[in-house]
Amino acid sequence: MFTDFFYLLRAEGVPVSITEWMTLMEALSQGLDRSSLTNFYYLARSLLVKSEAYYDKYDVAFTWYFGRIETPDEITEQAMRWVENALPPLNLTPEERERLAQRLEKLDLDELRRRFEERLKEQNEEHHGGSHWIGTGGTSPFGHSGYHPSGLRLGGESHSRSAVKVAAERRYQGYRDDLTLGVRQFEVALKRLRRLSTRYDAPRDVLDLEETIKETCDNAGRLKLVFIRPRKNTLKLFLLMDVGGSMTPYSRLCSQLFTAVHRTTHFKDIRFYYFHNCVYDHLYLDPTCHPRQSEATTHVLQNLDTEYRLIIVGDASMAPSELTAPGGIIWWGMVNEEPGLVWLQRLRQRFPYSVWLNPIPAEQWDNMYGHQTLNAIRQVFPMYELTLEGITRSTGSLLNKR
């Protein structure tokens, strides 16, 4: 049943597993969807989608898959009038249901739809309790308060909005994790940097009181000490930010990241430096990039050990000469003897754990202004989008050497 929907969800990027799909099948066999598409929408979502970040993708897949089977409004209005005066609901025992299910033919959606339209053409009054026409309390596939193994419920229990309409509204767009985000979400994303950063080579030098007591008691009261590794985060962060010029449109985004990093207290050390377009002989201590507030890049490189995780934030788009030519620096009156690319390679060499975060959406990377320099830099650093998904994926590169 709906196996295509399963694959469609996966194709959309919703991580659905077989286990979850089987749970949905179990729920459907228990009749938890109550033969309504709206209920099915929520049922399937609650079982298949485990993060609000995927709600939107789910909505997209749902609209695409079920959009076709929505009954047009004008037809149903007429049919709705036929089912208004309902017979009492048909209460069947499971055995009766079973028997009926065998007797009544199962219909697939296309067949159901064809017959429904046929009935709508032929029928011109109310019919209740039968097995053919649209009505209530019967065993026809159309109507409500009756029973049919693969019928279409019309009216009955009221639902103000249909599932496809709910899905089509795409109210969860804001929660997509491949979209840019706020400070709070950045913080959560950065917390991932802690998870994998327990230092495995640390000495076991902290007394585990609880385990010690337990072991001692197990040892019939003779003292047995238990030591564990400290749970401190030893991760150090080195943040380099491109400012000014082409980065201005992204300043809000960058400042959110900046705030988040500042607020995230779990790093052992954080260093901030700024640059404009590309890194050369000097790194700047504040966003104004004034030479007076700068440090020699070589000096910084020497002072920060290779354990620092380097995150460079920038759009990586500039004139090719700024990257590849000596003297390509954009500041008037300043000369760089080595091209920017050499400096970037030097950074990468010094910090094996490093990533480049780019505020420009990844789909534009190949056909925008500055794509030559962007792609050249991508050869040096693993590059990710400055989005929740991007940061999450970048943590992999920040924790494992490539």
Next chain:
Amino acid sequence: MNASFPGYRGTDDYVVSDDLRNVVDVAVALSRPLLVKGEPGTGKTLLAVSIARALGLRLIIWNIKSTTKAQEGLYVYDTVQRLYDSQFGDRDVSDIKQYIKLGKLGEAFISDAPVVLLIDEIDKADIEFPNDLLWELDAMSFYIPETRETIEAKHRPIVIITSNAEKELPDAFLRRCVFHYIEFPGPEMMATIVRVHFPDLEENLLQEALKAFYWLRELPGLQKKPSTSELLDWVQALVIGGLRPERITAEMPFLGVLLKKNQDFPVVERYRNTAGRVSQLRR
């Protein structure tokens, strides 16, 4: 179970949306844990309270803290007490059973009647915490090696788990849950919620308060957006303050009830000054 299950319809003090109600039914029918996420103040914790009340079941709350370990929810073996007793006590220390103290999960398992178990703020705990509970929540049983006993659930409890998304939960854990994200309620839903708490509230006052509240929430750059509980406090303050409704949007009194961050006050001031009255700003 689904045939006899009456279905959850919310309670008089808790307004529940259609989709959430459906999801609760699904979780109960499939007897799987229901994981609820959502902005702070959307009533995640209160959901469990309301379910317990609506179904007439006992509620067991397991509050998770950063130091909570999965084991504590099952049982604790009080070895210190036993050691103490062995030296000074008069109890029979060979009976280990008396030193086994069941945790909240264990308590829920041995209960004679079905219960609602709330595991509150599961994301506060260590990243491995949910994984450590996988088997116990799946099988609804656990083994105590010290006494060679297996504690099995007499009735599968209705498990409600809340998360504030401080940490990502492991996939294996998520696969076993029914998931729901509680959206921040829209103005209509919010009006219903406020009316539940203040049945005698003047309609005029309510509308003005909501207008100001949603205006505030939509301001860009707020560090902490006010949530439902703050709105309720604010309405309470407005009622006690006895302000005329038309002054609410114009003056935004008792702003401190709504805003909890120092940095947010200047933001609001700035928007009020540039845009004039709040009411004119509304779409």
